[in-house]
Structure formats: structure tokens, C-alpha cells
Amino acid sequence: MGELDAVLKEKGVKLTEQRRRLLEKALLQHKHFSAEELYETLRQKRAGISRATVYRTLKLLAAHDVLDVHDFDRGYHLYESRLGRHHHDHLVCLKCGRITEFENPDIESEQEKVARHYHFKIVSHSHKIYGLCHRCRVGN
Amino acid sequence: MGELDAVLKEKGVKLTEQRRRLLEKALLQHKHFSAEELYETLRQKRAGISRATVYRTLKLLAAHDVLDVHDFDRGYHLYESRLGRHHHDHLVCLKCGRITEFENPDIESEQEKVARHYHFKIVSHSHKIYGLCHRCRVGN
């Protein structure tokens, strides 16, 4: 059994050929990807996975914290592998779409203060900064 | 000319009956509302505004900073009047849907530091904390 199988097994997720093949592609991805993109990639590789299964499996993997889902107001979700990665937030360029990741412990701890104040139990958060990236500002 | 007309005029937005009527309802709203909700309200009041115009006008008002748009991952947007209000962010309860507002200057300034570091010009941001609100935690 491969390493990827272990990832699913550990989560108590039933192993199927489709899930294995999808997971393999999804974890190899070096950037954010959409369900449609992944479906198209798999279709071209003749992986034999239907659109419905792609959507279902991505949702499943996100629910099991294998993937992160992001909504950058594009009308569809972007996914990102979570394996071996730290939590991070994003700077989103409104002009070129470039997404830059950032980590800031001070924001995280302030956030916890806020939650404590409202007796709120944090499950997750999403912090996005929209604007112009360096390149787009200087006119590239 | 009413106060609301002035709001639109100031932004250089052409005044139409539909916009006036929509703006009036939108600014009276005390909580977040969706385009469909507003359309339904207006329809029941026989305001004579089409669905297309509701969507178009909300977008326009948001572009002119009269309204804020929020995406709480519900599959549609929620709007909120911006007039006379401070910027704020949100705690979103995953169980009951309750939305609580918060303001935290420290987060805002840390955010500016982050942007500066990446030579990024902030236009807007969205910071949402998902989890369980006080009531849902204690089992109400």
C-alpha cells in the first residue's frame, strides 16, 4: 500500500481506485486548482473519473483536512494540498489574479483574543487581502 | 431632493426611480441581506423592479462603496449598508449561521505590515472566523 493510501486510510476514508488517482494528482499540484481544472486534467489522462466524483472527492478530502478550500470570489472554489504545510492566508491581486501566501502569528493570536471575547470556538478562518501586487503596481 | 438621492448623486451615479426605491429599502435593512431577499421584498411592495436590476444595482452600489458585499460560503452574497459604519470583520457560526461583527485595530495594522512587506497595495480585505458561537457551544 502506497503512502497516499495511508493518507486516506488514516482518515477512515474508504479506498477506491478513483480516490487514489484523484488524490495522487491533487497532491502533486503545486498551486491552487479548481475542481474543473482537476477534472479536465484527469479526463485527459484517461483516469476514468466522472465530474461528480471529482466534486464529491474534493469535498470529502477537504472535510478530512487533506485539502484546503478557498473562495477568492471567482465564482468557484480553489483547492490546495494541506499535507505538510502550515496554515497561511492570502494576498490576492485584483489585476493579475496572482495569489501570494503569508503567515502572521500576531494576527492569529489577536484573532484568538477576539474569539475569546465573544466566547466563540474557532474552527477555521479565512483572511484575504485584496489589492494590487508589486508587479501590477509598477505597471508590469 | 432627498438625502438618499444625494448619496447617489455624490457618487456620480445616475438617478432612476428603481435605484431610489432599491436604495431606500437597502439602507433601512438592519442586517445582512441577499439579492434574492431584497428582490422578494421589493416585489411584494410592488416596487416594480426586475430581478436583473436588483442584481445590477447592488453590484453598482457595492462598487461605489455604498454597500459591502460578503461571501460567507453560502453560495450567494450578502450585502450590508456601509453608510456611517466602520469597517468590521465577522465571526460566523457554523451551526446557527449567526454573524457577529468585530473590529480589531491590531489586526488591521499587522495586515498593513504584511502588505508593505510584499509591496502590495491593499484595496480591501475580508477576514472571517468560522466556528461555534457562544449559544451553540453551550447547547442552545
Add this chain to the structure above:
DNA sequence: CTCACTTTGAGACTGAGTCTCACTTTCATA
């Protein structure tokens, strides 16, 4: 191996939001 239970695929369906285009309204200027 068996079988209860789960997953899959094809394609119909949903629902928020956009587009089209003929018709109407607005408002700067005369």
C-alpha cells in the same frame, strides 16, 4: 467468499447571477 454497505457515472437538475435587445428614462445642453 460473501454480502451489506458504499461509491460511481451519466446526465438531469438547481440556483445565483449575467446577458440580450427592444424599449424607456435621464439629464446636459440648447
Add this chain to the structure above:
DNA sequence: TATGAAAGTGAGACTCAGTCTCAAAGTGAG
């Protein structure tokens, strides 16, 4: 206050990400 270019509107068709259905196939505990 009349005029007309430019902008806005409505009905309903359309888009498109995502979900649902249900018969058939696959999975894995015992």
C-alpha cells in the same frame, strides 16, 4: 422646456459551478 445621445430597464433566455438520482459496480469486515 424641448431635444437627443447615452444610460438604464425588464422579460426571459442563458451560463456555469455544483448537486442529485438511481441503477450498476466496487469495497472490505467477518
